[in-house]
Amino acid sequence: MKYLILMLSCLTLLGCVNDVEVYPLAEQRADLRDFDTDGVINARDACAKTPDGAVITNDGCPNHIQTSQEQDLHVLFANDSYVIAPQYGPELDKMADFLEQNPEVTIEIQGHASQVGPAARNQALSDNRSLAVKNALVFRGIDEDRITIIGFGDRVPEFKDTTEQAHSLNRRAVAHVVGYQGDVEYKWTIFTQRDEKEAKAK
Missing domain, CATH: 3.30.1330.60 (OmpA-like domain)
Structure with missing residues (x-):
């Protein structure tokens, strides 16, 4: 009886797996990372090596x-x-x-x-x-x-x-x-x- 219940459970799980809908991965068009940790993403960072702690512009460049x-x-x-x-x-x-x-x-x-x-x-x-x-x-x-x-x-x-x-x-x-x-x-x-x-x- 136990074996029968186990087999039915496995079959049910397999059926659920087959019913799972696979969604396509979203295409990331911009680099959302921030390598120099200045708060501006790489995609719009005009200055890639901002000094730590610098006051920055909207383009990610240090203010001088x-x-x-x-x-x-x-x-x-x-x-x-x-x-x-x-x-x-x-x-x-x-x-x-x-x-x-x-x-x-x-x-x-x-x-x-x-x-x-x-x-x-x-x-x-x-x-x-x-x-x-x-x-x-x-x-x-x-x-x-x-x-x-x-x-x-x-x-x-x-x-x-x-x-x-x-x-x-x-x-x-x-x-x-x-x-x-x-x-x-x-x-x-x-x-x-x-x-x-x-x-x-x-």
């Missing part, structure tokens, strides 16, 4: 705050020379780093000479001094198209007296650039302190 930075370059040369002394290596490194961090910035290098010797010779010296600085930055990885050079000869002395110290300071190549960089704005959390002045300004 514009900040400005300035960088000066001042290289002095020996008399009748356009060879860059090794001591200016760190200053050239800093300028190269600045230009790398601000890829939209271009730079003009201005070469100068002291009012000693023929004007034509001084013009050539100032040209070569600005070119030497340009080559040093290109050697450090800066695209030469971002660098323009100009030589002023001895026409624009920084110091107009005729002392040897003034002449030494006038043998120079200089540049001043300003770069605008966007710093990522981060959300306020329980672990950070909010600047009340900035909060009121917003």
Whole structure:
């Protein structure tokens, strides 16, 4: 009797299985995942690697705050020379780093000479001094198209007296650039302190 009931139960189950309607799987047309966990799905995330905790736009891109930075370059040369002394290596490194961090910035290098010797010779010296600085930055990885050079000869002395110290300071190549960089704005959390002045300004 037990076996008969068991067999009837199995047959009933098999019949139910055959009656189960199989529904087709839904086709997922968009990627609903969120790989960078910024709250915006991959299908409409325009920035795939948003930093953790950043304030984001509707497109999933981090919001940036514009900040400005300035960088000066001042290289002095020996008399009748356009060879860059090794001591200016760190200053050239800093300028190269600045230009790398601000890829939209271009730079003009201005070469100068002291009012000693023929004007034509001084013009050539100032040209070569600005070119030497340009080559040093290109050697450090800066695209030469971002660098323009100009030589002023001895026409624009920084110091107009005729002392040897003034002449030494006038043998120079200089540049001043300003770069605008966007710093990522981060959300306020329980672990950070909010600047009340900035909060009121917003």
